[in-house]
Amino acid sequence: MKFSSLIAAGFALAASVSVAFAEDISGAGATFPYPIYSKWADAYKKVSGVGLNYQSIGSGAGRKQIQAKTVTFGATDIPQKEEYLNTNGFVQFPMVMGGIVAIVNLEGVAGGDLVLDGDTLANIYLGKVKTWDDAAIAKLNPKSKLPSLPIIVIRRSDGSGTTFNFTTYLSKVSPDFQKNVGAGEAVEWPVGIGAAGNAGVAANVMQTKGSIGYVEYAYATQNSLAWTDMVNAAGKHVKPTLASFKAAAAKGDWANAKNFYLILANSPGEDSWPMMATTFILMYAQPADTAASNAALKYFDWAYSNGGKMAEDLDYVPMPDSVIAQVRSAWKGIAK
Amino acid sequence: MTTISESSKKLDMALSKDRARVLKSLVLSDKLFSFATRAAAYAVLILLAGIIISLIVGAWPAMKAFGFEFLVTRRWAPQLEPEPVLGALAPIYGTLVSSFIAMLIAVPFGLGIAIFLTELCPHSIRRPIRLAIELLAGIPSIIYGMWGFFVLGPFLANYIEPSIVSAVANIPVLNSIFSGEMVSNLSLFNASLILAIMILPFITAIAVDVFSTVPPVLKEAAYGIGCTTWEVVNNVVLPFTRVGVVGGVMLALGRALGETMAVTFIIGNSFKISGSIFAPSTTISAAIASEFAESEGLHQSALILLGLLLFVLTFIVLASARFMLMRLEKRAGA
Numbered sequence: 001m002k003f004s005s006l007i008a009a010g011f012a013l014a015a016s017v018s019v020a021f022a023e024d025i026s027g028a029g030a031t032f033p034y035p036i037y038s039k040w041a042d043a044y045k046k047v048s049g050v051g052l053n054y055q056s057i058g059s060g061a062g063r064k065q066i067q068a069k070t071v072t073f074g075a076t077d078i079p080q081k082e083e084y085l086n087t088n089g090f091v092q093f094p095m096v097m098g099g100i101v102a103i104v105n106l107e108g109v110a111g112g113d114l115v116l117d118g119d120t121l122a123n124i125y126l127g128k129v130k131t132w133d134d135a136a137i138a139k140l141n142p143k144s145k146l147p148s149l150p151i152i153v154i155r156r157s158d159g160s161g162t163t164f165n166f167t168t169y170l171s172k173v174s175p176d177f178q179k180n181v182g183a184g185e186a187v188e189w190p191v192g193i194g195a196a197g198n199a200g201v202a203a204n205v206m207q208t209k210g211s212i213g214y215v216e217y218a219y220a221t222q223n224s225l226a227w228t229d230m231v232n233a234a235g236k237h238v239k240p241t242l243a244s245f246k247a248a249a250a251k252g253d254w255a256n257a258k259n260f261y262l263i264l265a266n267s268p269g270e271d272s273w274p275m276m277a278t279t280f281i282l283m284y285a286q287p288a289d290t291a292a293s294n295a296a297l298k299y300f301d302w303a304y305s306n307g308g309k310m311a312e313d314l315d316y317v318p319m320p321d322s323v324i325a326q327v328r329s330a331w332k333g334i335a336k
Numbered sequence: 337m338t339t340i341s342e343s344s345k346k347l348d349m350a351l352s353k354d355r356a357r358v359l360k361s362l363v364l365s366d367k368l369f370s371f372a373t374r375a376a377a378y379a380v381l382i383l384l385a386g387i388i389i390s391l392i393v394g395a396w397p398a399m400k401a402f403g404f405e406f407l408v409t410r411r412w413a414p415q416l417e418p419e420p421v422l423g424a425l426a427p428i429y430g431t432l433v434s435s436f437i438a439m440l441i442a443v444p445f446g447l448g449i450a451i452f453l454t455e456l457c458p459h460s461i462r463r464p465i466r467l468a469i470e471l472l473a474g475i476p477s478i479i480y481g482m483w484g485f486f487v488l489g490p491f492l493a494n495y496i497e498p499s500i501v502s503a504v505a506n507i508p509v510l511n512s513i514f515s516g517e518m519v520s521n522l523s524l525f526n527a528s529l530i531l532a533i534m535i536l537p538f539i540t541a542i543a544v545d546v547f548s549t550v551p552p553v554l555k556e557a558a559y560g561i562g563c564t565t566w567e568v569v570n571n572v573v574l575p576f577t578r579v580g581v582v583g584g585v586m587l588a589l590g591r592a593l594g595e596t597m598a599v600t601f602i603i604g605n606s607f608k609i610s611g612s613i614f615a616p617s618t619t620i621s622a623a624i625a626s627e628f629a630e631s632e633g634l635h636q637s638a639l640i641l642l643g644l645l646l647f648v649l650t651f652i653v654l655a656s657a658r659f660m661l662m663r664l665e666k667r668a669g670a
Binding site for chain 1: 416494605616
């Protein structure tokens with residue numbers, strides 16, 4: 001009796017040790033989803049004992065890391081085209097969505113006091129709308145008293161998924177912006193000051209009177225910056241809320257998006273927020289280390305099932321159930 | 337007698353054997369020592385060559401794609417379709433102008449402080465001031481960057497720069513150099529000022545050291561014939577220490593050209609060449625620091641080419657300083 005219980009205790013100990021030493025999942029890439037990935041990872045570690053080692057180094061760097069096979073998954077805010085996925089043997093799926101807002105620093109202007117439309121925002125970033133009391137802004141905000149301060153444009157200095165989604169939106173609403181700047185991670189800005197990272201843009205706007213910048217919504221709320229409302233594709237005045245992000249996300253036609261290649265910019269619908277970003281995961285279809293790949297998939301599976309509430313707490317939008325089902329069937333393409 | 341001489345002979349032989357052995361071992365350690373020092377010196381050369389070669393290899397695709405156009409192109413559009421357009425003119429301009437302004441401010445201040453410390457300063461406060469300036473050299477550049485971003489930049493933009501702009505608003509040329517079109521916390525001038533503060537201790541510390549090598553008898557003789565302090569400094573101290581002072585200034589210039597972190601924080605990272613020094617700009621090192629991690633392909637190669645250019649630029653500046661110095665010495669000797 002005594003001996004067998006000793007053996008049982010030994011096994012239990014061994015099991016607990018093996019759980020504690022289970023290898024961490026390794027990933028690298030986009031900074032935008034880092035807060036939610038780490039929150040999920042904390043919760044997941046408690047239930048499974050498996051940790052996550054995520055390097056928040058930017059989408060482009062994340063893609064380089066997964067191409068070099070130094071990590072099990074790469075994270076990118078920019079959906080990758082079929083050609084890239086095929087040449088590298090990647091499977092791509094979306095993980096979580098979020099909203100992008102314009103933030104301003106004007107005396108007496110609080111969050112939601114101002115409203116902009118896509119064309120005006122594009123003209124500000126083109127350097128055509130130069131002062132805050134410009135007719136284009138005044139027309140949208142007849143009740144606000146706007147100062148005659150010059151607009152100091154703040155944008156990213158590093159390549160960025162946020163920039164990609166922001167410029168994709170501006171290119172969609174303004175042919176002028178499309179022609180002169182275009183959409184991309186690192187574009188040739190005609191005006192403005194470059195700041196590194198979402199946090200850098202937020203810090204610069206906080207410091208500079210009369211400035212405007214663009215960040216993921218969470219960075220605006222965390223730093224209590226004044227965001228602006230937007231006029232959306234349907235011509236309606238919308239506020240950046242979880243509800244309007246969700247409304248925009250719901251318009252995404254994921255069912256027909258091959259490899260989940262979909263950019264949620266300027267979504268139709270009366271309640272839709274126009275500037276959205278989706279963050280994607282890249283994994284090998286034929287992973288060199290199937291155990292590590294399976295562990296990562298298990299984590300993502302758990303996050304889809306249990307992470308929705310945590311995502312909403314941080315103002316991210318979880319993927320709709322129909323998309324999750326689609327992703328799970330896409331996982332069949334990854335060798336187990 | 338014989339026994340004594342014999343034994344002394346034996347002793348001699350033993351001694352000479354010993355001496356040979358000792359000498360032999362000395363030769364060995366001598367050789368080892370000379371080999372070790374030579375290896376250390378050559379290793380630096382090999383390292384330098386390795387860095388240059390790897391820079392050239394990394395920059396090769398960009399060199400092939402852009403050629404000499406790279407040096408005169410003002411645009412920086414890494415994601416332009418179908419082909420990116422990348423040019424180094426804006427970062428080269430920013431690097432040279434920011435270093436130039438920084439030297440313009442730091443050299444007179446640095447030398448002034450050094451003259452004060454060695455010629456005029458009461459003994460009781462000489463040490464504290466020297467210590468403070470040496471501490472300034474020890475502050476990590478990221479701290480300067482943060483301070484510039486949070487304190488100096490807003491202060492200059494809110495209180496100093498607007499009054500400069502309005503003071504010169506009606507003076508041609510000056511009103512475009514100090515244009516108020518976009519005064520913000522982050523600009524070429526603010527970065528230059530931070531650079532000036534950063535290189536000041538180099539200039540001062542070296543100048544103080546070389547000034548104190550001037551033989552007191554020379555100075556005393558000058559004072560004895562009725563020279564003022566200015567005349568002593570100008571006619572005795574500076575000519576005597578010229579080489580050392582220029583060396584210190586060059587060291588400072590080298591640092592200013594390559595300074596990265598603090599500049600990246602406050603220069604505004606904008607690839608635009610503006611006539612105004614209150615406009616945001618970028619430098620070679622700031623461009624590399626802010627874009628390298630997220631760059632791919634030709635874009636990355638162009639950034640490495642920028643690095644190579646900085647290498648060459650620094651080399652040219654330092655070499656021409658050496659050359660100038662040599663000519664100065666020749667003229668002084670003749």
